[in-house]
Amino acid sequence: MLALRLTRGARPAVQLRRLLVAAASAGTGFLLLCALGHALGRPGAPPDSLLRLVWCAAPLAATVYFAVAVARADPGAGPRPGLSALGLGPVRMMAVSATATALTCALGSVTALLVFLHLRGDLTGTPFDGSGTDFLAVGRPLPLPATLTLLTLVPGSASVAVAVALRPREPAGSPSRSGRTAYGRFGAYRATAVRETFGAYGRFGRHLEPAARGRRPSAARQRTPEEARAHLQTQTQTQTQTQTQTQTQQDRLSTGPSGQDPERTPGPDGTASGLRPAAAVPASGSGTAPSGLPWGIAVLAVGLAAGAYASRTGVGAVPGERPGALAGPVLAAVGLALAGPGLTHLCGRLLQSVRPGALRLLAGRLLMTEATRIGRPLGVVCAVLSGAYALGSLYYTGGRPAGPLALLGVLLVIGCTVATLLTAAVEARQAHAGTTAALLRLGAPSSTPRRAAALRAGALLALFGPLTVIVAHLSGLSPAP
Numbered sequence: 001m002l003a004l005r006l007t008r009g010a011r012p013a014v015q016l017r018r019l020l021v022a023a024a025s026a027g028t029g030f031l032l033l034c035a036l037g038h039a040l041g042r043p044g045a046p047p048d049s050l051l052r053l054v055w056c057a058a059p060l061a062a063t064v065y066f067a068v069a070v071a072r073a074d075p076g077a078g079p080r081p082g083l084s085a086l087g088l089g090p091v092r093m094m095a096v097s098a099t100a101t102a103l104t105c106a107l108g109s110v111t112a113l114l115v116f117l118h119l120r121g122d123l124t125g126t127p128f129d130g131s132g133t134d135f136l137a138v139g140r141p142l143p144l145p146a147t148l149t150l151l152t153l154v155p156g157s158a159s160v161a162v163a164v165a166l167r168p169r170e171p172a173g174s175p176s177r178s179g180r181t182a183y184g185r186f187g188a189y190r191a192t193a194v195r196e197t198f199g200a201y202g203r204f205g206r207h208l209e210p211a212a213r214g215r216r217p218s219a220a221r222q223r224t225p226e227e228a229r230a231h232l233q234t235q236t237q238t239q240t241q242t243q244t245q246t247q248t249q250q251d252r253l254s255t256g257p258s259g260q261d262p263e264r265t266p267g268p269d270g271t272a273s274g275l276r277p278a279a280a281v282p283a284s285g286s287g288t289a290p291s292g293l294p295w296g297i298a299v300l301a302v303g304l305a306a307g308a309y310a311s312r313t314g315v316g317a318v319p320g321e322r323p324g325a326l327a328g329p330v331l332a333a334v335g336l337a338l339a340g341p342g343l344t345h346l347c348g349r350l351l352q353s354v355r356p357g358a359l360r361l362l363a364g365r366l367l368m369t370e371a372t373r374i375g376r377p378l379g380v381v382c383a384v385l386s387g388a389y390a391l392g393s394l395y396y397t398g399g400r401p402a403g404p405l406a407l408l409g410v411l412l413v414i415g416c417t418v419a420t421l422l423t424a425a426v427e428a429r430q431a432h433a434g435t436t437a438a439l440l441r442l443g444a445p446s447s448t449p450r451r452a453a454a455l456r457a458g459a460l461l462a463l464f465g466p467l468t469v470i471v472a473h474l475s476g477l478s479p480a481p
Helices: 002-008 012-041 046-055 057-073 090-120 144-151 153-165 206-213 225-254 293-313 323-351 358-369 371-395 404-431 433-441 448-475
Strands: 264-266 272-274
Touching (some): 012 090, 012 144, 012 153, 057 153, 057 404, 090 144, 293 323, 323 358, 323 371, 323 448, 358 371, 404 433, 433 448
16 A cells, blocks of 8 residues: 555656556566467467567567666655654665566566456457458467466566565665674773773772862972873873764764665655665766776676677577577677776776866766666667667568567667666766756856756767777678678
8 A cells, every 4th residue: 555655746757757667667578478379370380489489589678777777867766854753764665666667567467467368358249350360369268367367477586576676775884783883981882993902990989089189280290291191192092982983873874764865865845865875776876987897898708709709600580509609799788888887987087088167077077977877778778779780670671570479578678778868868867966966056157067967878888889980880780791
């Protein structure tokens, strides 16, 4: 009930993204049902039906990836001030987000089932009559267990992926809960690793004894310069420990009882805005280069080498008979996806090189900071585009037309990846809303954020566009005669 209320009370932009997730789920569910119908209509060709079912893994993965991105960008997914006292901590909000994603995908699966039954004629009595409709299995009853299993595959996978992505995580610098709690003098929490010396309890308050008894210290009790220096060092250490303990207690109080992010504040419309919590958004790097660039380049080189070798040998007329022809584009696409964050970081570094101005410096710093958030979906988009071109040039050669289901699958994968990239861009904009407001308060022109965003988009397009075209052409080389 809470998930339904949060879904109904979300903003129009969030509702639009959820409708797109439902549409992607409907398309994937329809492809799965078509694979089942092909298996029912052609019981003597199990390999072809199994190949159709295996090809449905790409739309399924793209739909789940898009659903996770939408759940991350949802302002109501993170903890809000005051809800932890009502039992709505990070774990409960994670469960609510997973439930909302499952309901959205279930709506799409039900829509796919209704469309499939309508095309079969089970609802209207007149089946769809056209060429290439053997996947509908008209006149054959649909097995209920298989239908339910395929329809629940998308909602179940999406909800599990959202729950894993939004699970509460401990901050990197926080002490472990299983660690041993250190206590200081008189049972107080100690933030330092300095151990107490022998006789500390007896020396406590000793320097206050003459003043407490109302007697002046005698001349013999006057401190020597060495004792005064040691006493000053002791007071300095005590003040430092007190300040450290106070700062530690303030940090514990600022994180809240449920580990919520103190920098996430409610917006004017009652929804949380500003920075995303650590459970919903991966921590952006502070200028450190991602570690996946060497691995991505290596996998990309292996994929291009495998595709070039397969095109040189040219064994078999069908790509299924040449495993290297299929492995080459797949490995090249995986290499592009792995190298995306590193290339985005490199693009930001190049953008602010050679005496940059304020605009180039701002755009480059933001690209370096958001290299993981923006670079990963951008690398996936480039991988999908290059892979689609390469596989199309391998499979649909010699005037062979592509069927409607193949076009639907390609449109689903490309649409989900592009929508995921746009969602990540919106999420990055929300994360840097405080920086934009600070720039405007300092007197920067109102067009500065838009110009910086256009500069970042142009730099990324100039780097990833030619790279995608080159990889697609090298991966889709036709076999030698």
